[in-house]
Amino acid sequence: GLGGGGSGSMTIIPGTAPGFPPFETKQGGEIVGFDIDLLSAVVSNTDYELESWKDFEFSSLTPALKNDKIDVIAAxxxxxxxxxxSIDFTNPYYSADQAVLVRQGASSPPSNFAGLAGRTVGVQEGTTGASVVEKQLVKPGKIAQSKFNTYGNYVLAVEDLVNRNLDAVVLDTPVARTFVDRRAVTIAATYETGEKYGFGVRTDADDLTKALNDGLEQVRNGGKYEEIRDEWFAG
Ligand code: GLN
Incomplete structure (x- = not known):
């Protein structure tokens, strides 16, 4: 990554954490999704070239970036x-809040975020969903530590929800909606966090950050952004 060895274009290694549909998932061994297509389109507008994607658990992405195993996080x-x-971000490219996901037909589901008190809740390690549950519900003693379960990825958490080992999963709204389309689950409540996604870059890679911001602006202005969004967020 980053350097290019003196000739040709500079290459960058992208890293992601599959298991977060439709942003990044594995399909027949291949990593696909909105983030994959968006970053590819952004980089095609720069002097950089993408090498193959590397996948990690979400909580390992920042360390991987800092240790030069990858050059950009798209997750x-x-x-x-x-x-x-500890890292820099590009300009934002997507917005989200948090959602409370429960089983379809669950009896007395929580009607809001505070209604998670006393329930068994699953999250993905290292996420904003994990930290909002921890701060608002676990630390104040509304959910026992033993009822707060963290998973390596949200696919496993939703599996445990469907299998009745959890009462709820807390995760980003667009991903919650995707699970609703695919599994016997439904959104019981949302919690406004006003989150914005950015690509992560090392703090010493200002040239790359700037190039990605320029590339992102071109993708937005040229209509390519909507094209990619419509492909991954149908209906
Ligand atoms: N947007 C959330 C976060 O940044 C979740 C990201 C993810 O799980 N890939 O923590």
């Missing part, structure tokens, strides 16, 4: 102050 990662202390 529906929310831009926030805490992360901004």
């Amino acid at each position: 529906a990662m929310t831009i926030n102050e805490k992360r901004d202390e």
Whole structure:
């Protein structure tokens, strides 16, 4: 990654965390999704070239970026102050809030986020969903630590929800809607967090950050953004 060895174009290694549909999932061994197509379109407007995608668990992406295993994170990662202390972000490319996902036909589902008190809740490790449940419900003792389950990815959490090992899963709204389309689950409530996703880059890679921001603007202005969005967020 980054350097290019003196000749030709500079290459960058993209990293993601599959299991977060429709942003990134594995389909027959291949990583596909909105983030994959968007970053490819963005980079095609720059002097950089993408190498093959590397996949990690979500919580390992920031360390992988800092240790030069990857050069850019494209993983529906929310831009926030805490992360901004250790990595940089491009301009935002998507917005989300948090959703409370329950089984279809669940009896007395929570009618709002606070209604999760006393329930068994699943989240994906290292996410904004995990931290909002922890801060608002686990720390104040409304959910026992033993009823707060973290998973390597949300596919496993939703599996446990469907299998009745969890009462609810808390996750980003667009991904919750995708699970509703695919599994016997439904959104019981949403919780407004006003999150914005950005691509993550190392703090010393200002040229790359700038190129990605320019590339993103071209993708937005040229109609390509809507094209990719409509492909992955049908209906
Ligand atoms: N947007 C959420 C976050 O940044 C979840 C991202 C993900 O699970 N890929 O924590």
